[in-house]
Amino acid sequence: MAGHGARGRSGGRPTLEEVAARAGVGRGTVSRVINGSPRVSEATRAAVEAAVAELGYVPNTAARALAANRTDAIALVVPEPETRFFAEPYFSDMLRGVGAALADTEMQLLLTFASSDRKRQRLAQYLAAHRVDGVLLVSVHADDPLPDMLAQLDIPAVISGPRSAEETLTSVDSDNYGGARQAVEHLLARGRRRIAHITGRLDVYGAQRRIDGYRDALREAGHEVDELLVEPGDFTEEGGRRAMAALLERRPDLDAVFAASDVTAAGARHALREAGRRIPGDVALVGYDDSAIARHMDPQLTSVRQPIEEMGRSMIDLLLAEIADRRPAVSRALERRHVVLPTELVERSSS
């Protein structure tokens, strides 16, 4: 019956105004204290902080967002189907790094998938509505319009894998080229000579860089690159299986495989088993990502570790910096940054 009055008059959460009254100061001063402005005397600050504590005041985010035109939220945009997002540990690790870096901040993380067209549509709306202060783009394909859209809307963004060598967005990446070289050099050092490569999706720049690393490592060791030993995959298990089967058909005498991802390697392993090849006896296998799969595989998989968690952290750092020092677009192009983090080969029993 009661029915409670209209829109939570008093009795609801305390407002800035109430804190101000309690502390015996003006609204502006409380706002300054809340936002850590230096232009407040010690005594006043203490008084306000006491009032805040007593009242259990928490600023209203919506009001702040409206008045200040910022949201204190960033979005992690994944242009892949959710399925892949979770299937590949890459994303989880990334998310972990992002989460860790964000924990020191007031920023909230929005997780957004842009897989279907409808979702993309809605994403565009969110971005247009400036519902977030910045965007983290993960695993974007070369032809994706998303980055340009962000640029147009003038929303700070950081991309995890640059789309090309001329990436215009701030980017963070691991050393795909170097990682691939490490893998191939390792196989060469183990005495393997006919080393195949199952690539990642060819429209992913990182996959291209891994191919480059693979080729250069072979060449610099004085070997010719046999293009029949290179088979395109797509980072999936099924793709790895298919590619491996194709390779075995073409080059039955191959003695090693460098797969562009652990998941791909898992697929390759199946195909190798079916073909009766032993690992690493007949064929050595090296993956990429050093994910949980690598440790669970039988035999355990040698793999190239990317510091993905660190990449997540880096992305946040860069994004927050971009958000912090928004300035005329003109001068910004000059300070684009591209961070590349080193990889590491984790040797296990598959090679």
Added chain:
Amino acid sequence: MAGHGARGRSGGRPTLEEVAARAGVGRGTVSRVINGSPRVSEATRAAVEAAVAELGYVPNTAARALAANRTDAIALVVPEPETRFFAEPYFSDMLRGVGAALADTEMQLLLTFASSDRKRQRLAQYLAAHRVDGVLLVSVHADDPLPDMLAQLDIPAVISGPRSAEETLTSVDSDNYGGARQAVEHLLARGRRRIAHITGRLDVYGAQRRIDGYRDALREAGHEVDELLVEPGDFTEEGGRRAMAALLERRPDLDAVFAASDVTAAGARHALREAGRRIPGDVALVGYDDSAIARHMDPQLTSVRQPIEEMGRSMIDLLLAEIADRRPAVSRALERRHVVLPTELVERSSS
């Protein structure tokens, strides 16, 4: 030098007011159209919609949140360390279901970890700030204060695994009891008699229900329950390994193991291997979750499938319903709902 005027005067995004002017109607009418109110004539609606399209109008979320006191966002709260969140496919699947259900909505998803005390603190702030309209709680332990906090703040919430049989929050769960029974009955049907159980964390209600199912299945089949065959685990691989070692020590003659999770089963597998037991020859193994691990294990793991994705969907449905029909707290206790979804045994070669 330009400097652009003050706070994005005009030239920025169009506002409600501008749409109204363009359509030749009042602000209220535009608002009604935007929010799908039925009290608008067809002609007016069309005019407004045209204006919206022409101007590319997108409502300002912050303003709406401030005025209407809602956020159109919900939080998925995970009181586990991020590590576990990603290690266990349970969460990924859940998140997928949640994402899918949310895709039909205007709601945004916030992913929040409440692992450390500091994060909990911040989470409490968010909730207090009513930054979300509702909360999804995943895998909460029996003694967690979070649910009560939510109740106190009067924030709609749905919990994934009820904390006890008397759960007060709306909950969604899979049939842990039934799933465990399926597993044990399957092992019995396969002729196994000394069936061990590695439990989950004992402070998780679902783990208790699985133990109940295990016991009842044995009893109803006319077997006594040998408590030495029950060893507590904690859903982790390491826990599974330890538990398995303990079981082998106590009951070297056991011929089957029902593990409370696939990850646990993976640990058990290692311990069994080390002890020289063959799977399923010497010991049959059944897991729980039917995660990717189950398919990748060698031998492939028989496992109880929970419709986790569906659970995610259900949670969203229930939560949205709760958010939609907010009403005096008194009358609400009566309509709490507890959804339980069926499990399914997926037979593979480990049993």
Added chain:
DNA sequence: AGGTACTGTGGGAGCGCTCCCACAAGTGAT
């Protein structure tokens, strides 16, 4: 005719904050 009800509409008030101008008070140079 006058009442009563409903439909569609305009626009004031107000959500809780930030921004910024105004101004008091203090400090030092002239």
Added chain:
DNA sequence: ATCACTTGTGGGAGCGCTCCCACAGTACCT
């Protein structure tokens, strides 16, 4: 004493929306 800053502070205006009251118009009773 005057001017010119600097420092700390109060409070008006306004962010873009929703809510709701007021009211014109129409329809259907008495």
